[in-house]
Amino acid sequence: SQTIHQWPATLVQPVGSPLSLECTVEGTSNPNLYWYRQAAGRGLQLLFYSVGIGQISSEVPQNLSASRPQDRQFILSSKKLLLSDSGFYLCAGHRGSRSLRNTIYFGEGSWLTVV
Amino acid sequence: AQTVTQSQPEMSVQEAETVTLSCTYDTSESDYYLFWYKQPPSRQMILVIRQEAYKQQNATENRFSVNFQKAAKSFSLKISDSQLGDAAMYFCAYRKLGGSNYKLTFGKGTLLTVNP
Numbered sequence: 001s002q003t004i005h006q007w008p009a010t011l012v013q014p015v016g017s018p019l020s021l022e023c024t025v026e027g028t029s030n031p032n033l034y035w036y037r038q039a040a041g042r043g044l045q046l047l048f049y050s051v052g053i054g055q056i057s058s059e060v061p062q063n064l065s066a067s068r069p070q071d072r073q074f075i076l077s078s079k080k081l082l083l084s085d086s087g088f089y090l091c092a093g094h095r096g097s098r099s100l101r102n103t104i105y106f107g108e109g110s111w112l113t114v115v
Numbered sequence: 116a117q118t119v120t121q122s123q124p125e126m127s128v129q130e131a132e133t134v135t136l137s138c139t140y141d142t143s144e145s146d147y148y149l150f151w152y153k154q155p156p157s158r159q160m161i162l163v164i165r166q167e168a169y170k171q172q173n174a175t176e177n178r179f180s181v182n183f184q185k186a187a188k189s190f191s192l193k194i195s196d197s198q199l200g201d202a203a204m205y206f207c208a209y210r211k212l213g214g215s216n217y218k219l220t221f222g223k224g225t226l227l228t229v230n231p
Contacts, residue, residue, distance in 0.1 A: 034218070038158075043206065043223040059218075088158055092219075103150070104210075104219055106160035 003027045006091040006107035013114055019064075019078040021110050023091030026072070031093040033074040034104065035066055038088040050074060086114045117142045119209050121222035128197045129230050135182075136192045136225045138207030146212035149183065149190045150219070155203040163205070166190065168212070194227075202229040 006023040013019060025031050032051050036044040046059045048066035056066050063082050067075045074091060091107040118141045128134035140149070151163040166174045166183050173181050178198075182191045194201055207222040 044160075044219075044221045046218060049218060090160060092160075103148075103162060103165055105162065106152075109158045109160075111158075 004091055004093055004105055004107040006089075006110055008110060009108065010111045011113070013081050013112065015083060015114055016080045019076070019081050019085070019112070021076040021089055021091075021112070023074040023076075023093075023107055024072055025074075025093050028072075028093075030071060033068065034092040035074065035076050036090045036092060036106075038090065040087070044090065048076070081114045083114050086112055088112075117144075117209050117211065117220045119207050119220050119222040121205075121207055121225050123225045124223070125226045125228070127228040127230060128194070130197055130199060132197055133193060133195045134197055134227065136194075136205050136207075136227065138190045138192070138222055140188050140190065140207070140209050142188070142209065142211070144211045148210045148212065149181075150208040150210070151179070151181070151190075151192045152206045152208060152221075153201075153203045154206065154224070155200075160206075164192065197229050199229050199231060202227055 003026045034049045035047045037047050038044050048056055048058055050056050050068040053068055053071055063085060064078050089110045089112060092104045094104050120139045122137055126134055147168045149166045153161045153163045164174050164176045164179050164181055166181055173183050178195045180193045204224045204226050206224045208219045210219050
């Protein structure tokens with residue numbers, strides 16, 4: 001069963017507009033959470049990760065930012081979108097089960113097209 | 116820095132036959148985890164199989180098995196009795212052991228086509 005949810009599933013935004021993608025986690029507490037981006041025909045690139053409320057680490061310099069206002073909520077934002085921000089965004093996290101703590105699970109993904 | 120290389124951008128297999136997807140990685144760590152994820156057309160990333168580097172025994176999950184060669188830093192995925200539902204993009208991923216980050220490093224993926 002799905003434990004990581006993200007929305008919206010699809011988004012078309014004009015250049016210069018703001019962005020907010022939301023991710024929530026069910027069934028575990030104090031998870032590590034991640035935002036990945038997958039550009040067309042390429043692998044996954046880690047954008048941000050968070051080990052707790054208010055703790056954000058950025059992996060690459062970019063036009064995006066992330067926030068973690070609650071334990072099970074992770075938000076990806078931008079004040080002004082660029083064309084290059086288009087892509088498929090995946091939220092990920094790890095489950096609390098001891099046997100699965102080393103495995104990262106993914107949400108359904110969000111398609112962002114900047115026009 | 117760790118890198119993961121999948122040298123086969125695309126592969127195809129006949130239904131019911133066996134196919135092997137290749138993955139190599141580069142790391143200076145001695146303990147780590149390796150994973151294969153499947154991404155079908157829905158784009159959902161699904162864990163297929165995982166391997167702990169400290170275990171010599173190759174992991175197996177039903178029709179999926181790996182050939183883990185630690186010295187060669189190779190981690191291939193074998194799919195037996197291929198089914199149409201196996202058609203997807205497959206990603207190899209690495210994570211070092213320990214720490215609180217759990218960050219995954221991915222290869223660029225192999226697109227698997229299953230022919231009926």
